[in-house]
């Protein structure tokens with residue numbers, strides 16, 4: 638989805654190797670690490686400037702797990718964009 642073809646193929650391999658449940662647990666873990674990275678940028682007062690290295694790392698980790706979650710449930714970019722559009726339309730017009 639956000640990852641290129643080569644990285645998507647590696648995601649597929651990891652999903653096949655470890656299975657759904659462990660990878661969903663990893664999604665939880667990586668989301669929590671991203672939350673922590675954002676908290677640290679706030680604590681350090683750096684969120685208005687450049688993203689921290691840690692933040693970029695955790696964004697990539699979440700992208701990898703997001704990709705695998707999409708593969709698990711055959712969620713397409715079109716499906717995500719449809720829902721994103723609905724949410725964004727409400728927020729933009731609200």
Ligand SMILES: [Mg+2]
Nearest residue numbers: 667670695698
């Ligand atoms: Mg991580």
